[in-house]
Amino acid sequence: MLLHVIARGKIARSPEGELVDRYAQRIAWPLKLTELPERGGRVPDPATPVRRVLLDERGRQLTSEALAAQLGQWRDGGVRECRFELGAADGHGDDGRAGADLLLAFGAATWPHLLARAMLMEQLYRATTIIAGHPYHRSG
Template sequence: MRVKCLFVGKLKEPFFRDAAEHYVKKLGHFHKLEIVELKDAPSKLPPEEKRQREGRALLDALDPKDIAVILDERGKELPSRTLAANLQRWTEDPGRTPCFVIGGPFGHTDEVRKRADLLFALGKATWPHELCRVMLLEQLYRAASINRGLPYHHD
């Protein structure tokens, strides 16, 4: 049962790296987790050009068989149990792999959004993309725990 995560940029702050690694380790008990970090566009570029370059890189990195779950503030908010049910269904499909995608600090292009099988929001607020990575990994661990009947999640 594979799960893929596609992220633009590296985690720069040690506390984000530590938190992300904590959930990567825990999630690894349930799923074969593949993390792909794409290089972010040069900081000297204007925001729209950064978004375009990073968007092209994301689209190139997505496999046609990936179930693209694009994290975007315009996406659908899912309760943890709904995410768990979706994750269970997605990982049971032997021909496809759920791929959770977080862009850079300037967000996604329309082309990336169009590639989405699901636009997923972690809430209505805008979050720093590094924090989103930690929040996503925690939610994936929570979903896997729900699917295994572990007492991590409390309704």
């Protein structure tokens, strides 16, 4: 299954960008990173079937194991692409949230947009290693 991260704004050369690159190189699953301008720009046409995960402050707070289980279930169920969408500074509109398969939050705190992107990449790496049985994730 393709993991496709679609984010508003350019990460460029930054400490967060280095983290995104580091985890992108480690993820063994097919991965695509798409950056869109803050406003406008066209979201690429999805593969079929596809699942949409929006990072949103109103979303569910999943454990790493629960995220891995959801990704594994979608993959094993024939989903070809899972899109992770990070909105601009103002987040996603009601229409975007309504069309999502999952709203995902990284806790109750508000995180800087670029840091949220790096955190997502780490969680995708962690989830794929959990599914693979790799020792990166140590659960208590």
